[in-house]
Amino acid sequence: MRSKKSVVHSDPKILGGIPIFVGTRVPVKNLIDYLEVGDSLDVFLRAFPAVSREQAIAALEIAKEALAADAHSAG
Numbered sequence: 001m002r003s004k005k006s007v008v009h010s011d012p013k014i015l016g017g018i019p020i021f022v023g024t025r026v027p028v029k030n031l032i033d034y035l036e037v038g039d040s041l042d043v044f045l046r047a048f049p050a051v052s053r054e055q056a057i058a059a060l061e062i063a064k065e066a067l068a069a070d071a072h073s074a075g
Contacts, residue, residue, distance in 0.1 A: 006058075
């Protein structure tokens with residue numbers, strides 16, 4: 001898996017610091033929004049061709065790990 005640093009970037013000078021996919025101006029939140037309304041990963045990737053499938057999957061894995069870590073720390 002790629003490191004978080006190579007997938008997601010946040011810089012106050014780019015979109016006010018919103019986390020984006022590295023090498024793009026596409027907010028990671030856009031991926032979550034697409035999936036939340038039932039769109040597939042392929043639909044998201046067609047809408048945002050600057051994001052690679054590998055980046056999108058890595059971002060989802062990062063989110064999964066963060067949620068799992070948070071769930072374990074709450075117990």
